[in-house]
Each structure stands twice: as C-alpha cells, then as structure tokens.
Amino acid sequence: xxxxxxxxxxxxxxxxxxxxxxxxxxxxxxxxxxxxxxxxxxxxxxxxxxxxxxxxxxxxxxxxxxxxxxxxxxxxxxxxxxxxxxxxxxxxxxxxxxxxxxxxxxxxxxxxxxxxxxxxxxxxxxxxxxxxxxxxxxxxxxxxxxxxxxxxxxxxxxxxxxxxxxxxxxxxxxxxxxxxxxxxxxxxxxxxxxxxxxxxxxxxxxxxxxxxxxxxxxxxxxxxxxxxxxxxxxxxxxxxxxxxxxxxxxxxxxxxxxxxxxxxxxxxxxxxxxxxxxxxxxxxxxxxxxxxxxxxxxxxxxxxxxxxxxxxxxxxxxxxxxxxxxxxxxxxxxxxxxxxxxxxxxxxxxxxxxxxxxxxxxxxxxxxxxxxxxxxxxxxxxxxxxxxxxxxxxxxxxxxxxxxxxxxxxxxxxxxxx
Numbered sequence: 038x039x040x041x042x043x044x045x046x047x048x049x050x051x052x053x054x055x056x057x058x059x060x061x062x063x064x065x066x067x068x069x070x071x072x073x074x075x076x077x078x079x080x081x082x083x084x085x086x087x088x089x090x091x092x093x094x095x096x097x098x099x100x101x102x103x104x105x106x107x108x109x110x111x112x113x114x115x116x117x118x119x120x121x122x123x124x125x126x127x128x129x130x131x132x133x134x135x136x137x138x139x140x141x142x143x144x145x146x147x148x149x150x151x152x153x154x155x156x157x158x159x160x161x162x163x164x165x166x167x168x169x170x171x172x173x174x175x176x177x178x179x180x181x182x183x184x185x186x187x188x189x190x191x192x193x194x195x196x197x198x199x200x201x202x203x204x205x206x207x208x209x210x211x212x213x214x215x216x217x218x219x220x221x222x223x224x225x226x227x228x229x230x231x232x233x234x235x236x237x238x239x240x241x242x243x244x245x246x247x248x249x250x251x252x253x254x255x256x257x258x259x260x261x262x263x264x265x266x267x268x269x270x271x272x273x274x275x276x277x278x279x280x281x282x283x284x285x286x287x288x289x290x291x292x293x294x295x296x297x298x299x300x301x302x303x304x305x306x307x308x309x310x311x312x313x314x315x316x317x318x319x320x321x322x323x324x325x326x327x328x329x330x331x332x333x334x335x336x337x338x339x340x341x342x343x344x345x346x347x348x349x350x351x352x353x354x355x356x357x358x359x360x361x362x363x364x365x366x367x368x369x370x371x372x373x374x375x376x377x378x379x380x381x382x383x384x385x386x387x388x389x390x391x392x393x394x395x396x397x398x399x400x401x402x403x404x405x406x407x408x409x410x411x412x413x414x415x416x417x418x419x420x421x422x423x424x425x426x427x428x429x430x431x432x433x434x435x436x437x438x439x440x441x442x443x444x445x446x447x448x449x450x451x452x453x454x455x
Contacts, residue, residue, distance in 0.1 A: 047175050051083040054145070054168045059086035061160050062149035064421070066125050068097050070104040071135065071143035071172055079108050079143035086125065088396040096122055100132075104144040107132040111141050113162075122148045123393065129153040133161060135169035142172035245285070249278045287418040290350075294425045301429060305455045306345045308379065309338050312370055315352045322360045328368055335373040340455035343379070347426050348450065354419040355383045355446050362444070363387035374452070382447035390438040398436065399424045423448070 051069050058067035066086030070079035081101075084093035099121035107114055111134045119126035126148035135142040145165045147153075153161075252275045256268060263271075293299040316323070316330055323330060359368045366386030373380050390398060399420045423446075427434050432450035 044175075047171055048082070050171045051168055052085070054164045054171075055083040055085040058145060058147050058161055058164050061157050061164075062086075062147050062153065063128070063151045064125075065128070065147060065149035065151075066093075066096065066122065067148075068093070068100065068104070068146040069135075069143070069168060070097070070101070070108070070146070071168070072108070079104055082143070092396070100146050103132050104146055107134050107144040108141050110134075111136060116146070116148070119148060125150055131158065131161060133165040135165055135172060137166070137169040137173040140169075140173055140176075142169050245278060245282055249275065249282065252278065284418065287422050291418065291422055291425060294429060299429065301344050302346065303342050304345055305340055306343050306348060307340050308348070308372060308381075309334065311345070311349050311352060312372070315349065315356050316370075318353055319357050319360045322357075323368075326360070326364055328360060328363055328366060331367055331369040333369055333371040338372060338374065341374070341379060341452040342455050343450060343452045344430060347430060351423050351426050351448060352381070352383075354423050355448070358419055358446075359383050359385035359387065359444070366443075374454075377451055377453065378449050379452045380447065380449045382445055384443065384445040386443040389440040389442055389444055390436075391440050395436060395438060399434075 051071065055067045055069045058069075059065055064086070067084065068081060069083040071082045072079040081094065081097040084090075084097065087093040087096065099118075100116055103114070103116050113131060113133050116122070116126065116130040116132060119130045122130070128149045128151035130146070130148045131153060133145045133147075135144060145161070145168060147161055149157075252271050255263065256271055256275070290299060312332060322328075356368065356370070363385045364387070368386075369382075369384040371382045371384070424434060427448055427450065430450045432448055434446065434448045436444065436446050438444035
C-alpha cells in the first residue's frame with residue numbers, strides 16, 4: 038500500500054531535519070530515530086551524511102541503544118562509544134531527545150569530525166524540536182481522523198467528539214505557529230553563520246593580499262640588501278601565504294555554491310591549454326619531488342563549450358592533490374570526449390587511500406589522520422569543492438585508490454563541441 042500524503046510529508050520533513058543536522062556538523066552525519074507509538078522503541082526514520090543506505094543502517098545499529106536511552110531519559114547526551122561511527126565522530130557527538138510538551142517521540146543522533154560549538158548545538162536543538170513537532174502533529178491528525186470517523190454514531194456522541202475536535206484543532210494551530218517560529222530561528226542561525234563565513238574570509242583576504250604583494254616586491258629585487266637566507270625564508274612565507282589564500286578562496290566558493298551565488302558561465306574552452314596552465318601552476322611542487330607528468334589525450338581534442346573557470350579550478354585542485362600526496366613517480370592526466378561529455382582522470386603513484394577513508398574523502402574538512410594533516414598542508418576542502426563544482430556543472434566524479442600504489446580520480450562534465 039502506498040504511503041498517505043500525510044506520511045510522505047512527515048518523511049520529507051524528517052529527512053530535511055537529518056540533512057540540515059548533518060550540514061550543521063561540518064561534514065558529519067545524522068540519524069533520526071522515531072517511535073510509532075509511546076510504548077514502542079524508536080527506529081531509524083531518516084539519515085544523512087552516509088554514502089549508502091546500508092552504511093546508514095549499520096550506523097543506526099551501532100547507536101540504537103544510545104537513541105533508546107536518550108528517549109527514555111529525555112536528556113541530551115553524548116554517544117557512549119562514538120568510535121563506532123569512525124572518523125565522522127572524532128570531533129564530537131550528541132544525542133538529543135525529540136521532545137514536545139509531555140511527549141518524547143525519539144532521538145536525533147549527530148556526529149561531527151570537528152568540535153560542535155555552542156551555535157551548532159543551539160541549531161541542532163532547534164532541529165530536534167522541529168522534528169518533535171512534526172511527529173506530534175501527525176499524532177494529533179491521526180486522533181482527529183479517528184474522532185471524525187466515530188462522530189456520526191450518535192448526536193450526543195458527535196457533540197462530545199466535536200468538543201474534542203475543537204481542542205485538537207487548537208493544538209494543531211499552536212503547533213503550526215511553533216513550526217513557523219522554529220524555522221524562523223533556524224533561518225536566522227544559518228544566516229548568522231553564513232554572514233560570519235563571508236565576512237571572515239573577506240576580512241582575512243585583504244591584509245593577506247597586501248602581505249603577499251609585499252613579499253613578492255622584496256623577492257623581485259626592490260630590496261637587494263637582504264641575504265640569501267632571508268630570501269629563502271620569504272619564499273617559504275610566500276608559499277604559506279599563497280596556500281592560505283587558496284584555502285580562503287575555497288571557503289568562499291563553497292559558501293557561494295551553497296547560497297546559489299556561483300553561476301555557471303559558458304564559453305569556448307581549449308581543454309588542452311587548461312591542462313598546460315594547471316601543470317605550470319604546480320610545476321614547483323612537481324620539480325621538487327621529481328614527479329613526471331604524462332599527458333594522454335585522445336587526439337584531437339576539439340574546442341568545447343563549458344565553464345572555463347570552474348573546469349580550471351577542478352583540474353587544479355585534483356592535480357595539486359596528486360602532487361601533494363606523491364613523493365616520487367608519475368602523474369598521468371588522461372582526457373577524451375565521448376558524444377557530449379568530457380572525461381578526464383588524474384592518476385598518481387602516491388600514498389593512496391585506505392578503503393575506509395575513500396567514502397569520506399569528499400567530506401568537508403576530512404583528512405585521513407592527524408599525522409597527515411601536519412605533514413601535508415591543507416584544510417581538507419579541495420575535494421569537497423571539486424564535488425560541489427561538478428554538481429554545479431551537472432558532472433560526475435569517481436575515485437579508485439590502493440594504499441601504497443596510488444590514486445585515480447576521474448570526472449566527467451557535459452559539454453558542447455564548439
């Protein structure tokens with residue numbers, strides 16, 4: 038039997054709560070448990086931040102006892118064994134009861150790879166309250182349906198039921214008002230976060246650009262009195278500053294994509310030239326490690342119509358990543374055009390990625406381990422931005438890797454032949 042429109046609406050609302058909770062946890066995950074009746078154990082109703090439904094169900098089995106205890110005690114708590122959710126819960130975890138008035142309808146479990154700050158905790162609490170209201174809303178609607186079905190049995194019974202219907206209708210109206218207020222609060226919290234991210238990035242970029250320009254002017258010979266050692270230190274500072282500048286730009290681009298403020302701009306593109314420009318951009322890293330770059334194109338590669346800036350950015354982020362995690366050997370850039378699609382892959386002979394980490398590698402701020410975050414400079418945003426840019430271009434991405442043998446990242450984007 039197909040679910041009723043009311044049930045479909047509730048399912049969509051709960052999925053929305055789980056999705057927003059996962060997004061609020063900086064690339065973490067969320068599981069929403071709800072009970073069908075007060076005397077029944079809560080079961081998984083929605084999940085977000087997982088690569089597959091099987092992975093979500095496995096995680097639900099691991100934390101189901103925590104969800105049950107949270108619903109029983111009606112008190113927020115951390116997961117008893119967050120390691121069962123792996124690196125997704127390294128920063129923190131929380132389990133919030135779905136409370137509305139005197140009823141507890143389940144629990145919202147959220148795990149984050151980064152710390153859960155106060156503003157995030159407030160937002161998660163609002164989401165748990167929103168889910169509770171939606172669940173209680175359905176309960177009251179079911180009661181209304183039951184009353185209406187029996188109200189015609191007798192006039193006296195109908196009068197009694199009508200009084201109950203009026204009371205329940207008032208409760209429904211009050212819940213509608215509460216949902217509107219809850220959504221308004223969540224909107225304000227998200228706006229504050231977004232405004233902070235944009236302002237922080239812009240405020241940092243202005244002095245950073247001035248510092249980079251000053252270093253470049255010194256290295257260009259405007260101040261010849263400095264020693265070779267000082268010049269070497271300045272070059273290191275320039276490398277660090279440029280890396281930080283790219284990280285800020287990545288943060289801004291991710292923010293603009295989420296806000297729908299990064300439009301696709303189509304133009305005629307020579308993909309072979311983009312590849313050459315990208316190789317030149319990371320040439321210093323390639324030379325320092327003695328990495329050979331091999332180009333494998335199915336000639337001729339015709340000029341195509343796509344977004345030049347975003348295609349260039351995707352290729353640069355992938356090639357930079359390959360160069361960063363390859364100490365020696367080769368990087369092969371392959372490209373071909375099939376029908377109306379450009380296929381490209383970047384294959385390296387680097388350190389590779391273990392299977393457990395491959396499903397998380399595109400998450401925001403994800404890094405394989407603490408040692409890697411110190412050894413390999415970066416904030417863990419490059420592949421996240423690649424994924425979001427490809428979604429914007431209606432493209433696709435795939436990854437294959439074997440520890441110690443290297444990684445191949447392939448992407449495809451729709452194009453038009455110029």
